[in-house]
Amino acid sequence: MCQGAACTDCAVVSSEAFGGFFSKAEILPNSGTPGRVVAHGNSKCCDGYFKWAWATGFKSLKVSADKLSIDVQGNIGQSSNGSFTVTECCPRGTVPR
Numbered sequence: 001m002c003q004g005a006a007c008t009d010c011a012v013v014s015s016e017a018f019g020g021f022f023s024k025a026e027i028l029p030n031s032g033t034p035g036r037v038v039a040h041g042n043s044k045c046c047d048g049y050f051k052w053a054w055a056t057g058f059k060s061l062k063v064s065a066d067k068l069s070i071d072v073q074g075n076i077g078q079s080s081n082g083s084f085t086v087t088e089c090c091p092r093g094t095v096p097r
Contacts, residue, residue, distance in 0.1 A: 002090030010035035010046030010088075022077075023056035038087075045089035053081035 001009040012033045017025035028051050035048040057077020 005042075005090050006044045007037050007046045007088075007090050008044075010037060010048070012048050012050075015050065017052065017054070019054060019056075023054060025052070025054040027052045040087060040089055043089055045087050048086045048088075049083065050086065051081070051083045053079070055079035 001007070012029055012031055012035060015027050015029060015031050017027045019025040035046045037044050038047050055077065056079070
């Protein structure tokens with residue numbers, strides 16, 4: 001939320017990931033989690049801190065030809081994780097919401 005060029009309150013608006021068929025991905029925190037109002041130059045901005053992780057591959061694959069079914073369990077293969085910060089500032093002349 002902005003009041004002029006100053007951020008007065010902030011929260012994570014979107015936090016989602018799509019891993020695909022043979023992988024999984026996750027980004028935290030969830031939507032609605034409060035951010036942190038910080039000084040940035042001559043104005044106050046909002047910082048959001050995120051952690052992410054992904055993994056690809058599978059541990060076991062069971063294919064049944066008579067029932068036309070596939071059963072994939074778990075993930076093994078490549079993976080990675082990390083974190084990042086997003087900073088968003090209110091534009092000058094913003095009308096309070």
